Amino acid sequence: MPGILIIEDDPDLREMLKTALSGDYLSILEAKDGKDAIIHFKPGVIDLVVTDLIMPEEDGLKVIMKIKEMKPGIKIIAISGGGKAGPGSYLQIARTLGADAVFSKPFSINDLAGKIKELLKLEQFD
Amino acid sequence: MKTNGGSYIFNVIAVKDKEKNYDHADYGLNARKKLFGKDVVDNSRSMISIINRDYVYEDVNDTFCRAHKNDRSAFVGKSLEDIWGSENFQKKIKPNIDQCFSGKTVKYQATFRIPHKNRGQFNVIFRPVKNTDGSVMHLVADTFDVSRFKQLEIGTGNIRRALEKFESEYKNYLSDGRKSGSAGIPDGGIAHDLNNIMTTIGGYATMLENNLPEGSPERQKASKIIAAVEKAVSLTNQLIIFSKQSKPEIKPVNICDVLGESVGFMRSALPSDIIIKSDFQSLDAFVLGDSTQLFRIFFNLLTNAVQSVEDKGGIINVDLALADMTTKNKIIGKENITGKYIKVIVGDSGKGIDPEILDRVFEPYFTTKKAGKGSGLGLSVVRRLVTDMGGSISVSSKKNVGSSFIIYLPLAEKFPE
Numbered sequence: 001m002p003g004i005l006i007i008e009d010d011p012d013l014r015e016m017l018k019t020a021l022s023g024d025y026l027s028i029l030e031a032k033d034g035k036d037a038i039i040h041f042k043p044g045v046i047d048l049v050v051t052d053l054i055m056p057e058e059d060g061l062k063v064i065m066k067i068k069e070m071k072p073g074i075k076i077i078a079i080s081g082g083g084k085a086g087p088g089s090y091l092q093i094a095r096t097l098g099a100d101a102v103f104s105k106p107f108s109i110n111d112l113a114g115k116i117k118e119l120l121k122l123e124q125f126d
Numbered sequence: 127m128k129t130n131g132g133s134y135i136f137n138v139i140a141v142k143d144k145e146k147n148y149d150h151a152d153y154g155l156n157a158r159k160k161l162f163g164k165d166v167v168d169n170s171r172s173m174i175s176i177i178n179r180d181y182v183y184e185d186v187n188d189t190f191c192r193a194h195k196n197d198r199s200a201f202v203g204k205s206l207e208d209i210w211g212s213e214n215f216q217k218k219i220k221p222n223i224d225q226c227f228s229g230k231t232v233k234y235q236a237t238f239r240i241p242h243k244n245r246g247q248f249n250v251i252f253r254p255v256k257n258t259d260g261s262v263m264h265l266v267a268d269t270f271d272v273s274r275f276k277q278l279e280i281g282t283g284n285i286r287r288a289l290e291k292f293e294s295e296y297k298n299y300l301s302d303g304r305k306s307g308s309a310g311i312p313d314g315g316i317a318h319d320l321n322n323i324m325t326t327i328g329g330y331a332t333m334l335e336n337n338l339p340e341g342s343p344e345r346q347k348a349s350k351i352i353a354a355v356e357k358a359v360s361l362t363n364q365l366i367i368f369s370k371q372s373k374p375e376i377k378p379v380n381i382c383d384v385l386g387e388s389v390g391f392m393r394s395a396l397p398s399d400i401i402i403k404s405d406f407q408s409l410d411a412f413v414l415g416d417s418t419q420l421f422r423i424f425f426n427l428l429t430n431a432v433q434s435v436e437d438k439g440g441i442i443n444v445d446l447a448l449a450d451m452t453t454k455n456k457i458i459g460k461e462n463i464t465g466k467y468i469k470v471i472v473g474d475s476g477k478g479i480d481p482e483i484l485d486r487v488f489e490p491y492f493t494t495k496k497a498g499k500g501s502g503l504g505l506s507v508v509r510r511l512v513t514d515m516g517g518s519i520s521v522s523s524k525k526n527v528g529s530s531f532i533i534y535l536p537l538a539e540k541f542p543e
Binding site for chain 2: 016
């Protein structure tokens, strides 16, 4: 079963993402910030990371770099939101750093689920 | 008894047959009832099965097969213990079945996992099928997946909590804005939080929409939540653009476009008893300025106008005209202006401004609004922005008739893009 790590500092949003992606085809792990994610990252279990970019503690961009170091083949989806000036460029940098897809908040969870399915090449996905 | 895939033992219930060889003898006699039985049973939203005294499935309906993603033949003739696992069967299923075989209808709610599927919550009913002598050889199990209803409950609860959070965050923001003088306009920080909340609300609503049956009123309501979230998002984004603390970019700006935009933006937030009339003729009139600042000027005046009529409702008039003052000097407001100007009027049918304070409305920190409603900076900022552009602003007002703000901005030559 593919493993997904959700890194998001907003607890409500994190729970929503977990609920949306939970199912028999994916196992979901969560981290409340980048620092938490890096400490508990298990390369053997996680196949895809969904990470917020602007977070307290470890910043999302650093998380992408560190996780890519720990598991080069990992798929990464970066999500961000906020003022017009910030997140656009953040998402751009995330792509440059190796994020496979970027989403600007607010995004449709159907789009996110579709992208995960595509990146993990899942046939069945509820 | 025929139990292979494709036959319908359910008909035994529908026709209450006394004989065991019902399947060939009474087809003609009970054809209609049989058809009725088959249709109803297979189109039921419940998983329905017939279980015999050996705890073996004698038949299952289409809904049962669909839920298990398997053929009828995978269940018919198989024991419940094999299908549901020994522990599960002995502890949870068998006691209820035994009670039913004693002649009672058994109802309970259970959480379990259909093999290869997610866990779900189910309403289970076991009904005994009594023979004429009162003995029970079969029972009908009716299992209905209520997970979606539970999900709906949880989903709506989560949406409600997110909305409460939104409200309290926005209130905090407004009061902070008042202190910092940013007049209640969201900046990048709050926008990030608002977007998180909107993503949360939209996410749950989308989950509900995905899971609810097409065409159902619940699904339509979920779609409406999504549409409302999208509206809120576009509003937030407009406010972000509006509040962006960037350096002003001075260039020729089409005043009609900006005025139209601010009116449209204001309208989207108005109750139905406040009407903005803006049937001015579209002019190809350009002024030299920053479009965001111009938007801010008009938005501020419109906000004041709306607040002056919001108790009783009313009309706000927005007008625009060219004013040629090349022929003679005019004193408008406190500024002495000459040349070609564009004149913008924002008038309201509100309570008006007391004559004694009319002179003070452009002073910084002067406000008549209740705490939390205004910073007292709006009109002073408007005036500064207008004079920076070489224009002027003035006000006339009559108690209980309304107020009019008139802005003159110097016309610019039209520049190439």
